[in-house]
Amino acid sequence: MITAELKNIYFNGDIKDKNHAQLIMSASHSFCLNLCLDIGEKGLDGGNYFYTTVVNLNWLINEIKKERGVLEESLIVVDNFEDFNDLEIFIRNKINEISGYTWNDVLKKLRHVFFWEYEEHKIV
Template sequence: MASRRPVRAKIRNFFIAGNSSDNRNPWAIAPEAADDFSIVVELEISANGRTEAGCYRVIVTTPKYLAHEVAEEGSRFGRRYLLVTQWDWSAIMELLRDEIESIADATWQDVHDRLRRVTMWEYEDFGIHAQP
């Protein structure tokens, strides 16, 4: 019996959440301080060879920003964060692409489950399953 090719995650698009004017163009924004920011990056991810995509989010932030937050709030959970030292959209995009597109498994559901370890799926708490 021939083995099937693994299903691999493929990023179709990146954009910055909440930036209504240019959210499809991340190069059009820059934080006030390159070493002190937190943004939510939305990723449209699909299975290799498929056009349908789901929306996943990751918080890109700096240690300096988190230090301020922890000082104000006393604590902070850290799941689904990408920590970077400074704003460099090209480098952030490359890090996300390398991590996400390295995820492969036997089925889309398996890939989706692995994606949810590093991202938040748009239907995270709705109790439904991902479609490829």
């Protein structure tokens, strides 16, 4: 069996790095983090980029009040995470649960949860 592994987390948008994300999470009642996850086969170098947005419940509630609903692809909703390391462990553990007989099997499962870097290419 092939298992997915989180290799690295990169930050998109206004967030510069892990320390900046930590500051936002600890200083804000509601947060929204745009992340790029480098995910590959466990034990091997390399991976593919998958995009996701992580929000806490307060952010989600505020958006629902403003917009009357939320329609968001690859959204992770969390509660009571004030430490980015805890959030990273949560994401890592969820990714490590994804496995398949081939990388394509794993990729299909990842694409149900995250937006893949090649999602809009004709070859997919």
